[in-house]
Amino acid sequence: MRIVMRFGLIACSVVLFHLPTAAGDAQDICFEAAQNYAAGDGPWSVSAADLDGDDDVDLAVANYLSDNVSVLKNNGDGSFADPVNYDAGSSPRSVFAADLDGDDDIDLAVTNSGSDRVSVLKNKGDGTFAAAVNYAAEGFPWFVFGADLDGDEDVDLVVTHDWGNGVKVLKNNGNGIFAAPVDCADIASISVFAADLDWDEDIDLAVANWFNLSVSVLMNNGDGTFADPVNYDSGVQPSSVFAADLDEDTDVDLAVANAGSLNVSVLKNCLIACYCGRPGDVDSTGGEPTPLDVTYLVQKVYESRDALYDYHGLYNCPYENGDVNGDGGAATPLDVTYLVQKVYKSQDALCADRCVGCP
Numbered sequence: 001m002r003i004v005m006r007f008g009l010i011a012c013s014v015v016l017f018h019l020p021t022a023a024g025d026a027q028d029i030c031f032e033a034a035q036n037y038a039a040g041d042g043p044w045s046v047s048a049a050d051l052d053g054d055d056d057v058d059l060a061v062a063n064y065l066s067d068n069v070s071v072l073k074n075n076g077d078g079s080f081a082d083p084v085n086y087d088a089g090s091s092p093r094s095v096f097a098a099d100l101d102g103d104d105d106i107d108l109a110v111t112n113s114g115s116d117r118v119s120v121l122k123n124k125g126d127g128t129f130a131a132a133v134n135y136a137a138e139g140f141p142w143f144v145f146g147a148d149l150d151g152d153e154d155v156d157l158v159v160t161h162d163w164g165n166g167v168k169v170l171k172n173n174g175n176g177i178f179a180a181p182v183d184c185a186d187i188a189s190i191s192v193f194a195a196d197l198d199w200d201e202d203i204d205l206a207v208a209n210w211f212n213l214s215v216s217v218l219m220n221n222g223d224g225t226f227a228d229p230v231n232y233d234s235g236v237q238p239s240s241v242f243a244a245d246l247d248e249d250t251d252v253d254l255a256v257a258n259a260g261s262l263n264v265s266v267l268k269n270c271l272i273a274c275y276c277g278r279p280g281d282v283d284s285t286g287g288e289p290t291p292l293d294v295t296y297l298v299q300k301v302y303e304s305r306d307a308l309y310d311y312h313g314l315y316n317c318p319y320e321n322g323d324v325n326g327d328g329g330a331a332t333p334l335d336v337t338y339l340v341q342k343v344y345k346s347q348d349a350l351c352a353d354r355c356v357g358c359p
Contacts, residue, residue, distance in 0.1 A: 037059075037072055037083070038082070040061065040065070040070045040085055041065035042064040043061045043064075043070070044062050044063065044064045045062040047060045048060075050106065051073070051105075053105060056074040058127065059071070059072040060095050060097055060108055062093060062095040062111075064091045066085070067089065068086055068088055069085065069095055069110055071083065071127065071129070072084075073127055086129050086131075086132070088119045089110070089114065089117040090114030091112055091114030092111065095109070095144075096109045096144045098146040100172065101176025102174070102175065102176070106123055107120065107122045107123045108123075108129065111137070113140050113141055113162070116136065116139065116141060117134040117141070118144060118159060118170065119132035119133070120132065120134075120135065120176065121133075122176060135170060135180075135181070137161070137181050139161040141160070142160050142162045142189075142190055143190060143192055144157055144159050145194050146158075146194075148203060149202075149203050149220065150171055150224025151202060151223070155172055156172045156178075157169070157172070157178060158170075158194060160189035160207060162188065162189070162190055165188075166186045166189065167183070167185040167187065167189050167205070168181035168182060168183055168184065169182050169184050182225075184225065184226040185207065185218055185226065187216055188209055190208055190210040190239055191207070191238075191241050192205055192206065192208070193206045195252045197217060197251075200220075202222050203220055204218060204219050205218040206218075207229070208238040208241040209231070211237075213233065213234060213235070213236055214231040214232060214238070215234050215254060215256055216229035218230075232267055234256045234265040235256070235264075236260030236261035238258050240257040241257075243255075246266060247268055252269055253266065
């Protein structure tokens, strides 16, 4: 199964920057002058993937004024052929590229805000596409993202709806045919990103909410249904959300673009990960526990205790930073002892539902 990430853009053409590569140590980043390529009218969103199976990356662009999708094939050197246009619905706003029917080529899913439809364009295997098949998605569908939401190894679709019309999930029947949309959150959503946010091996959702100045996190119940959204403040008019490990602590953080406040919000994940290793091997080096594990663990908790309380909704943490055993005083060696004993005893239990054959 191949899934290709997509990014939104508002532009009048497709703009590319070439990034020179260099061997050895990291180099200063610079870009060549932009090269512009024609698309349809009102290009609004672009997705990049190998659409024709020739091992280079092509482009698909949703054009909201011409009601179509432009495919620009890569010539093999980062330059692109003239666009080939395929009809979609009315006012396409977003395009996502993924293998939707399990035949190892990349298909396209498109939201059409003007016709309340999601269009699926199946790849014929050579980078040309069959006529769009449309699925109902009432309520001004804006953004589409593909991921395996229900754990059955095919790509489902999650669609945001502007103007308070919620988030809907269309489950894949396994052959690129989709079930009727199911509401999973009643929020004014404009952008969504799917990722495993709580490290339980299913795919959760992060949703940017244009009107209520927040990002909603919807935890997957394990079957493609979702718990009620938990909201986190962002800037004004959050318009796009992206998930990645931004601080290199192995969990997935969020970055949010805020159109109204002209800034980007970064929300760091407070999860303290369970590493699959020997009991007490907290830094996951694979060996017996050492004082380095204690150091790692204490530093981790001391730095993040307040954030962990905020994550669980206890905003006025009653304990001082590092007061792990909760006795109300300043951090002491007793806190370290408590913490080490706690993790050494419970590491296997913590890992039990996250890995098989924990050494």
